[in-house]
Amino acid sequence: MTDPRLDILRQALPALRVSVDPSDLEHYGRDWTRRWSPAPLAIAWPADTGEVQMLLRWAHDHVVAIVPSGGRTGLSGGAVAANGELVVSLERMNRVLGFDVVDRTLTVQPGIALQAVHEAAAAHGLQYPVDFGARGSCTIGGNIATNAGGIRVLRYGNTREWISGLKLVTGNGAVLDLNRGLVKNSSGYDLRHLAIGSEGTLGIVVEATLKLTDPPPPAQTLLLALPSFEVLMRVFAGFRARVRLQAFEFLTADGLAHVVAHGGVDPFDARHPYYVVAEFDAVDDVQQAAGLAAFEACAEAGWIVDGVIAQSQAQAQQLWRLREGITEAIARYRPYKNDIAVRMGAMPAFLAQAQALLATAYPDFEVVWFGHIGDGNLHINVLQPDGSDDDAFMRQCGHVTELLAALLAEHGGSISAEHGIGLVKKPYLGSTRSAEEIALMRGMRAVFDPAGILNPGKLFD
Amino acid sequence: MTDPRLDILRQALPALRVSVDPSDLEHYGRDWTRRWSPAPLAIAWPADTGEVQMLLRWAHDHVVAIVPSGGRTGLSGGAVAANGELVVSLERMNRVLGFDVVDRTLTVQPGIALQAVHEAAAAHGLQYPVDFGARGSCTIGGNIATNAGGIRVLRYGNTREWISGLKLVTGNGAVLDLNRGLVKNSSGYDLRHLAIGSEGTLGIVVEATLKLTDPPPPAQTLLLALPSFEVLMRVFAGFRARVRLQAFEFLTADGLAHVVAHGGVDPFDARHPYYVVAEFDAVDDVQQAAGLAAFEACAEAGWIVDGVIAQSQAQAQQLWRLREGITEAIARYRPYKNDIAVRMGAMPAFLAQAQALLATAYPDFEVVWFGHIGDGNLHINVLQPDGSDDDAFMRQCGHVTELLAALLAEHGGSISAEHGIGLVKKPYLGSTRSAEEIALMRGMRAVFDPAGILNPGKLFD
Structure with missing residues (x-):
């Protein structure tokens, strides 16, 4: 039951590695979203630019849909192949x-x-x-x-x-x-x-x-405990004014608890509502002192209730794990992810409304959120309750995303800060890009891909 | 002899400021290239986004070519209106x-x-x-x-x-x-x-x-005298390894002489073949000392034969004038300008060939060149001899530019680093962009500007 188009491909490119093995189709047909059933036509592993070019000419001539495929760690379904596409894995081109x-x-x-x-x-x-x-x-x-x-x-x-x-x-x-x-x-x-x-x-x-650039200067890593979300922007401003920040990441008590359940180490005696992992340049005593001054000023104002300064590289990694380990710790709940952005200046007004929205819209689901506050980027993860119905869960999340998209549009934000649109956010692209912009994008796509073979159905139709 | 299309525009936008005064047409129809005779249809000065939008709808409907116009300091003819275009000056939208x-x-x-x-x-x-x-x-x-x-x-x-x-x-x-x-x-x-x-x-x-970003840190400004062009990349590497450079600009003895003739001050007793204006972060004694160490290492190697460190803001400005004053000092010769770039790594091989080309191709013309060596960007100015024939001069420059373009293509460079393509470099765009790229650009232009009214004839046809 081999597709005649694949026979033509094999004749044109006899050296190309191609597989229709079901385990390959299953493995290469999906990404980290795990919401679609993989159903690619086949998987191809070109070895060089020449093979990619020949592959795309063949796909163009025979109108075969192509899904380019990297590490498939994407969270928007951009690398999903669920409709008889040829997956072009770039795995072998890794030098x-x-x-x-x-x-x-x-x-x-x-x-x-x-x-x-x-x-x-x-x-x-x-x-x-x-x-x-x-x-x-x-x-x-x-x-x-x-x-x-x-x-x-x-x-x-x-x-x-x-x-x-x-x-x-x-x-x-x-x-x-x-x-x-x-x-x-x-x-x-x-x-x-x-x-x-x-x-x-x-x-x-x-x-x-x-x-490439110079290696990062020596840095100091801090974990800060915050009493409320309201003070977060103030703590950020307090540090930004005094030190050169390399990172400023926040998480909630829930997120921390998930990581701790997976082996992360909470350095504090008590649990706090919000945490920040901050890292700043600490080349010399002056910069060290500036960081300490920022900490003390925020603590004095009551915006920071506890804090830890990493005393070693190993401890810095432990602190970082509390933030970076969240995605892995919650993966088994197959969370529905919102990856949104607003201008930092718009953050307080947006958040006041977004928090209220999430609290009422998801009364039955656990919501774990964290983000890159210095970039205006929030990650909202809705955990799927064990044993719940997939479709009902996704419907509910889709409905809330619609409300969130409307709120984002109001505040000039983006429905995708860094994950991309793919399949997951395609229905909401219009909240971030105007009808005129989408029409222009459609026109440009047709210029680059006249046969419509490149990742069709992703981003916009 | 008013154009009927202008009557329609005046009716549609009675508040729009429009002029057909010959002195306006002359003034707003050209940029700093001064090689084309201005011949616009009219000049319009919209006051806001709404007027620009109405103007472009009118232009679209009546197929009137538009030339957007800012300060008209361009050096590639991008803002020239020589073919009955409506110049849209953004002068009034300056807040x-x-x-x-x-x-x-x-x-x-x-x-x-x-x-x-x-x-x-x-x-x-x-x-x-x-x-x-x-x-x-x-x-x-x-x-x-x-x-x-x-x-x-x-x-x-x-x-x-x-x-x-x-x-x-x-x-x-x-x-x-x-x-x-x-x-x-x-x-x-x-x-x-x-x-x-x-x-x-x-x-x-x-x-x-x-x-916006933090103000620049305190900086040290140097003028360096170099014995030959060959050492330039070594001096750059010597400084880059030790200090954080803010600028690294080179000029030739000819360029310096033109500025001195216009009131610039040469701080050295003797004239040298090449000069560099360098500026680096000098926040503290450590950074100051690093700059001095770079200078001494280069001087010891014989790559720098003389140098001046600015002792005041005023002196730093004097040193900067030697580089920044060149364009003004040679303006009266209406120079033909090449504004080219290669990767820094490709610079030595490219320059060896380019210098030989320029020396033989322009035996009768003075060539003043300078540039941003840290960006791989060279400015080559061919001065037009007094009393010479415009057309013959331009023909000769065009011929040499063709040879230069071929050399750039060989070394993966660009025919325009920062001036743009406009009218002046349009014939050579193919040296930098492939036929496929130009075809894609043409397709995208048609998507954004279906009636072909936006700066037609510029960049590519």
């Missing part, structure tokens, strides 16, 4: 292609894991500063497809800021070599920036040139 | 609309001068870090249209990095409110980044939200 000491750039294939990029940069005494919990599994190609953010955006910006060159194969098999590592290049539309965050709908990334 | 202390953003209208933005940021104790010589005349709208670079790119990046929100009116009069100041927003294609650098061909910028 470092080059390092330039003068430009301080690393050129990599798309299937390389983020952590391997970190290690390659460190081997040259430099840093690739985009970082987040999925670093061991997620790939650079996927990071680029969603313009991944993470825990260092406050200091270093999103993935977008670190891509100085991008090779992309479009929907008709053209290979674009975009920007080629240039610092300055004012020669028409920057298609590189258009491709970043396009969720595999404009082309498949086959190579990226990443900017 | 600061808001400042947000939490987000640290400034929202402005497009017609505000860069220097006024600097002053508004400084009034709030912050900095808008994009900077270059034309700061007093150029406008933010124009900066965005060309993704302007300048003298601080090494430290702060191009204009692109500092735009967190953009309001744009497209070719059919739709008003897009792009990204709205969000730090994180992964909700489809980033049309903001597409608009930045699009030279007025995708829409007219009517509002921008600019990120």
Whole structure:
């Protein structure tokens, strides 16, 4: 029962690795959302740019839908293949292609894991500063497809800021070599920036040139206990005014409890309603003292009720685990995730309304939320009760997301800060982007992918 | 002899300021290139977004070509109106609309001068870090249209990095409110980044939200004298390894001589072949000493033959004038400008060939070159000899630019680093962007501007 289109593919590309093995279809057909039943046509593992190009020409000519696939750690269904698509896994294209000491750039294939990029940069005494919990599994190609953010955006910006060159194969098999590592290049539309965050709908990334920077300076890591959410922005402002923040992440008592249940260590005697993991530059005594002064000023005002300063790298990692371990600790509840953003200036007004909304809309579900407050980014995780009905749970979450989307629209926010739109947030794209914007995006997608083969059904129809 | 289309416009928008006065047509029809005879249909000065929108709807319906117009300091002819276009001057839309202390953003209208933005940021104790010589005349709208670079790119990046929100009116009069100041927003294609650098061909910028940052730290300014061009990259590497550079600009003896002839002060006793104006963070004695150590190491190696450290703000400005004063000092020769970029790593190989090319290609013309070596960006100015024939001069420069473009293509460079393509570099766009990229850009332009009214003839046909 092999598809005749696959026979043509095998004839055109006899060396291409292709599988229709059911366990491969199951494994490569889904991402971390686990809400759709995988049903791809087949999985292909191209070995190089030439094979990707040939694959896309074949897909274009035979109108085969393609799902580009990296580490499949995505949380919006962007890498799900549930409709007979060919999954193009970039797993085999996972090498470092080059390092330039003068430009301080690393050129990599798309299937390389983020952590391997970190290690390659460190081997040259430099840093690739985009970082987040999925670093061991997620790939650079996927990071680029969603313009991944993470825990260092406050200091270093999103993935977008670190891509100085991008090779992309479009929907008709053209290979674009975009920007080629240039610092300055004012020669028409920057298609590189258009491709970043396009969720595999404009082309498949086959190579990226990443900017590197100096390693992070010595830093101090703190865990702060806060009595209420209202003081959070004040604590943030108090630290930002005195130190150079590398990260400023908040979590709730519920989130902490989940991590502690999975082996995390709570350094405090009592449980507190809110926590912040903060990290700031501590190159010398002056910067150390500034951090301490920020802490004391906030404590004196009653905005911080307890705190721990990491005394070692190991303790810093323990504190970080309390924040970074949440996603893993709650994974078994297959949480429905909202990943939203507003301007920081709009945060207090938005939050007052959002908290009230969530409290009344989810009376029966546990909601674990945390986020990157310095970027205006909140993660809201609704845990699915054990034994509850999938469809009813998703309907309820969808309904609340509609209300949340309306609130976001009112406050100029975004329905997706860093996870992307994919399938999960597609119904709510209109809360963040106007009808005119979506119409323009649709027009551009048709220019890059005239046959409509690239990740169809994702982002928008 | 008023155009009937203007009568319709006047009826539709009776309050709109419009002029067909010959002196206005002459003044607003050209930019700093001064190579085309201005011949616009009329000049319009909209007062607000609504008037821009109405204007573009009218232009769309009656197929009137539009030239968006800021400070007209452009050097590529992007704001030239030589073919009966309506010039839309954003001069009257020049206000600061808001400042947000939490987000640290400034929202402005497009017609505000860069220097006024600097002053508004400084009034709030912050900095808008994009900077270059034309700061007093150029406008933010124009900066965005060309993704302007300048003298601080090494430290702060191009204009692109500092735009967190953009309001744009497209070719059919739709008003897009792009990204709205969000730090994180992964909700489809980033049309903001597409608009930045699009030279007025995708829409007219009517509002921008600019990120601000901490004021620059105390800095040390140096003028270095170099014995040859070959050592330049080594001096750069020597400083970059030891200090945090804010700027690293080079110029030649010829360039310095032109500035001195215009009142600049050469602090050295002898003339040297090459000079560098360098500026680095000097917050404390440690950083000061690191800069001195870099200087001494380079001097010991024979890469620096003389040097001056500014002892005051006034002296720093004098040193800066030697670099920044070049454009003004050579303006009377109506220089033909090449504004090219390569990766820093490609610079030595490219330069060896480029210098040989320029020496043989322009035996009769004086060539003044300078640039931002830390960004891989060189400015090559060919001075037109007094009394020479315009057309013959331009033909010769065009011929050499063709050779230079071929060399750039070989080394992966760009025909325009920061001036844009406009009319001047349009014939050479193919050296930097592939035929596939240009075809995609053409398709996208048609999506944003279906009637083809936005700056037609600029960038590409």
